[in-house]
Amino acid sequence: MLKYIEGDPRFKRVRRDPRGLIYTWTRKEFKNLKRAEEAGVNVPKPHSFYRNILVMGFIGHDGVPAPLLREATPGDPEAFYRRLLREVRLLYTGAGLVHGDLSEYNIMIWEEEPVIFDISQAVLLDHPLSNQLLRRDLDNINAYFSELGVEVLDVEEIERWVRGGAEDLC
Ligand SMILES: Nc1ncnc2c1ncn2[C@@H]1O[C@H](COP(=O)(O)OP(=O)(O)O)[C@@H](O)[C@H]1O
Numbered sequence: 225m226l227k228y229i230e231g232d233p234r235f236k237r238v239r240r241d242p243r244g245l246i247y248t249w250t251r252k253e254f255k256n257l258k259r260a261e262e263a264g265v266n267v268p269k270p271h272s273f274y275r276n277i278l279v280m281g282f283i284g285h286d287g288v289p290a291p292l293l294r295e296a297t298p299g300d301p302e303a304f305y306r307r308l309l310r311e312v313r314l315l316y317t318g319a320g321l322v323h324g325d326l327s328e329y330n331i332m333i334w335e336e337e338p339v340i341f342d343i344s345q346a347v348l349l350d351h352p353l354s355n356q357l358l359r360r361d362l363d364n365i366n367a368y369f370s371e372l373g374v375e376v377l378d379v380e381e382i383e384r385w386v387r388g389g390a391e392d393l394c
Pocket residue numbers: 268280281282283284289290292329330341342343
């Protein structure tokens with residue numbers, strides 16, 4: 225956890241004991257969700273937090289959570305892939321965040337659209353790990369969708385675009 229907290233000016237003076245770290249982690253996930261939501265990224269709506277408890281909107285119906293990308297295949301994988309990349313770009317350019325643990329385990333399919341969640345480890349763009357994490361997130365997405373038969377885009381091209389490149393990629 226420290227690796228993702230150190231280097232983040234939002235959490236300069238935090239307790240380093242296990243309990244303190246867990247509380248910081250909860251606060252970090254809440255703040256990250258807020259930033260993402262304000263930028264218009266499709267994430268669960270953050271409500272509040274207390275100590276190690278975070279309350280957010282439920283994605284699903286009647287207590288049944290929406291399927292993870294891991295558990296279901298989007299109806300139109302090509303369109304879903306492109307939509308997901310647009311979300312990653314909005315998270316970067318709008319919220320100033322790199323998710324850092326993006327994979328089919330942390331993306332839900334809800335009404336044929338991607339919902340990104342589990343965002344506690346996400347880092348700000350000037351965090352020393354942000355480049356490396358963005359690359360890993362994009363590699364994971366490309367691996368998943370190429371397995372589905374989608375003709376994925378070149379990862380370096382996506383990287384440039386996510387960072388705000390002007391070309392019309394997705
Ligand atoms: N907002 C939500 N709405 C519905 N289900 C959720 C929500 N957040 C998490 N879940 C469910 O809980 C599981 C674990 O959540 P996650 O945030 O990925 O925690 P972990 O740190 O264990 O990976 C997810 O795979 C998903 O099924």
